[in-house]
Amino acid sequence: MSLRIAIRRTASPLGWTSRIATMPLRARVTSPTWIFGTRMYSTPTEDxxxxxxxxxxxxxxxxxxxxxxxIELNRPKKLNSLNGSMARKIIPRLQEWARSELASVIVIKGSGRxxxxxGDVAALAQWNQQGADGQQKSCDYFGLEYKLDHLxxxxxxxxxAFMDGITMGGGVGLSIHAPxxxxxxxxxxxxxxTTIGFFPDVGASFFLPRMEGGLGLYLAxxxxxxxxxxxxxxxxxxHYIHSSSLAQLESRLAELQFPDYMGLQERCKIINSTIExxxxxxxxxxxxxxxxLRTIIDRVFSVEQPNIQAIQLSLKEVQANSESPDIxxxxxxxxxxxxxxxxxSVMVTLQQMRVGRSWSIAETFQREYDIASWFMxxxxxxxxxxxxxxxxxxxxxxxxxxxxxxxxSEQINEYFQPRIGxxxxxxxxxxxYPHAWIxxxxxxxxxxxxxGKTREEAMSALMEKYEGKQGLREKITEVLERLG
Structure with missing residues (x-):
């Protein structure tokens, strides 16, 4: 009888490891051909x-x-593009620091500009051309990257995360989910x-659909x-600060001391005030x-658009009817x-932005791994x-x-079939996000x-709640002018 290898998670002192179980295959014979070889499962974390x-x-x-x-990413000539070597170093350090009573705050930054x-996608493309083993190697990279991002x-x-300089793709995964x-x-x-025939990953299924209006789909x-x-x-x-202040900020964070009984949210409040x-x-x-322009983007790139052709039609209507040369x-x-x-890539991404809003953060990385594996x-x-x-x-x-x-639609649906786990x-x-308040x-x-409130009353209430946060007054003004 044909068998499918499935991954089950079991607790261990260092987190979650994998054990292999077998089950009938006939229920879902939709996996790409490269999976049907000596490797039919997600490679265990320890490997x-x-x-x-x-x-x-x-x-x-x-x-x-x-x-x-x-943590300083140190491949400046490669713009600090993330590879497996870097992820293999960062994960155990984060695990070690999570257990250490001496480690209070983690800072990640990049060297150079x-x-x-x-991610180092050029290497992945070369691996994929080597056949099944190379494609599995690419999938292993994504598995490692997504484990790190979820951690x-x-x-x-x-x-x-000091997002100072170019922050794209894999760099977004190292930063966007941070408090x-x-x-x-x-x-x-x-x-x-989508420029390189892929889809927005590293948890984009979670954070892009949660952006305001049509911004997430537009960027995707x-x-x-x-x-x-x-x-x-x-x-x-x-937060937004000048790059010349980052070193001072890091030194200031090192001076903070937290009582042992203080929880994560209380510590975050102190750090938030410090950054301000x-x-x-x-x-x-x-x-x-x-x-x-923002109003148009919210309308044209709404996830309620039935298909990509409808988005194109909306753009053509804007082009034909707008009185603004810039628009x-x-x-x-x-x-x-x-x-x-x-x-x-575009049509997979459109579907991803529709369904990702309902995924949890763990499900996001598991589903994205399936999608990435199919792309490989x-x-x-x-x-x-x-x-x-x-x-x-x-x-x-x-x-x-x-x-x-x-x-x-059948081709697109293949990317969203749960396969590997x-x-x-x-x-x-x-x-x-539990830290959205920051x-x-x-x-x-x-x-x-x-x-139902006067402008003064509402402004005062928000300024008090957010402790006069930089940018608050400017955002309120823009939102009220556009939507109020």
């Missing part, structure tokens, strides 16, 4: 963490300063996966960038996407952007990485299928606060 011969001993630098434990520009998302101690995310004037945030489909203070206004970052000591003003009094130019640009993307056996990822990142071609890659109309290191889980309030909270 993924074993050092490899080509691991660089200096690609991550760890330092201790009183209660602060710092990037925080982390993404960060559910970490038991305060974790502060404290600090943007600077150098921050450049994007999820560019177009790979548009958020620069500097915009990352703060849109909730990607919880270093704010020096905002570079703009409103986000770059505001007013009419017309924007619509033309976005239409061209969507046409240049992998049709499969397809054509577009290798084609996109090779054309865009290796050969640096400017023309449209040879996507297959080549158009949106050629992609069927990625075992995670942490057993933590939640449906909403950033600026959401639009709905602002509108609720102003309902």
């Amino acid at each position: 993924l963490l074993k050092p490899q011969q080509d691991d660089d001993p200096d690609d991550v630098v760890f330092t201790n300063n009183y209660g602060v434990r710092s 990037a925080f982390c520009a993404g 960060i998302a559910t970490y038991s101690k305060p974790y502060v 404290f995310r600090i943007a600077t004037e150098n921050t450049l945030f994007a999820m560019p996966e 489909l177009t790979s548009e960038q958020l620069k500097g203070v915009d990352a703060f206004y849109y909730g990607v970052a919880t 000591e270093f704010v020096t003003g905002l570079s703009a009094d409103r986000p770059s996407i505001s007013g009419e 017309k130019k924007w619509a033309e640009k976005i239409l061209s952007t969507l046409e240049a993307r992998s049709p499969t 056996r397809g054509h577009d990822f290798v084609e996109g990485v090779t054309a865009r990142l290796i050969q640096r071609k400017k023309e449209r890659p040879d996507w297959r299928p080549a158009t949106f109309d050629e992609v069927t 990625l075992p995670l290191i942490s057993n933590g889980d939640y449906k909403e 950033g600026l309030p959401r639009e709905e909270e602002i509108l609720t606060a102003f309902a």
